[in-house]
Amino acid sequence: GAVVSQxxxxxxxxxxxxxxxxxxxxxxxxxxxxxxRQFPKQSLMLMATSNEGSKATYEQGVEKDKFLINxxxxxxxxxxxxxxxPEDSSFYICSARKGADTEAFFGQGTRLTVV
Amino acid sequence: xxxxxxxxxxxxVPEGAIASLNCTYSDRVSQSFFWYRQYSGKSPELIMxxxxxxxxxxxxxxxxxxxxxxxxSLLIRDSQPSDSATYLCAVKKNSGYALNFGKGTSLLVTP
Numbered sequence: 629g630a631v632v633s634q635x636x637x638x639x640x641x642x643x644x645x646x647x648x649x650x651x652x653x654x655x656x657x658x659x660x661x662x663x664x665r666q667f668p669k670q671s672l673m674l675m676a677t678s679n680e681g682s683k684a685t686y687e688q689g690v691e692k693d694k695f696l697i698n699x700x701x702x703x704x705x706x707x708x709x710x711x712x713x714p715e716d717s718s719f720y721i722c723s724a725r726k727g728a729d730t731e732a733f734f735g736q737g738t739r740l741t742v743v
Numbered sequence: 744x745x746x747x748x749x750x751x752x753x754x755x756v757p758e759g760a761i762a763s764l765n766c767t768y769s770d771r772v773s774q775s776f777f778w779y780r781q782y783s784g785k786s787p788e789l790i791m792x793x794x795x796x797x798x799x800x801x802x803x804x805x806x807x808x809x810x811x812x813x814x815x816s817l818l819i820r821d822s823q824p825s826d827s828a829t830y831l832c833a834v835k836k837n838s839g840y841a842l843n844f845g846k847g848t849s850l851l852v853t854p
Binding site: 634660662664670671672673674677719721723725731732733734735736737739 | 777779784785786787788789792831833840841842843844845846847
């Protein structure tokens with residue numbers, strides 16, 4: 629399989645601050661990365677598709693001005709949660725495709741807690 | 744109707760038994776199907792992918808796909824306590840390459 633690294637694994641922030649999460653493909657180039665969010669006992673919900681060198685495509689109901697996605701290189705995508713609120717507390721997971729394959733390889737996830 | 748449906752469980756099987764996990768999907772044109780295992784607090788890890796009708800075996804795991812019935816399943820033979828986890832069924836979205844996930848089935852293998 630391919631290796632996708634996500635950092636940080638855990639973060640606690642104060643309400644109103646911003647948090648940046650990084651997702652890196654370590655051994656392959658990923659033209660497309662995906663950001664998911666998972667609440668307790670719920671499934672993974674796709675937030676946005678991140679395309680290298682272009683704007684991200686957001687799913688319906690996801691605020692693009694709140695969840696800023698940047699995919700500046702073929703190995704790095706970042707998700708910034710701006711003006712975080714307690715309801716943004718969740719498990720954020722990135723994934724990446726390896727070329728033409730359709731398997732998604734996941735990062736380790738980031739547990740965000742907003743206090 | 745949700746796009747990918749799974750019984751949330753928990754499904755409890757004794758060690759050494761066969762665990763059978765089921766999934767149905769709503770998009771008839773879907774072509775790519777995946778099973779992921781997720782331990783509590785961890786991100787999902789890919790177990791199997793299947794694209795054609797029939798069975799696909801990999802070690803103790805067998806994925807079964809029936810596109811006519813829009814049904815995909817995962818069999819785990821000789822279940823071990825370490826197999827206890829949530830199993831997520833995923834179907835590639837018709838547009839783009841993202842995946843639609845079911846809620847997952849919680850599996851408990853008892854010693």
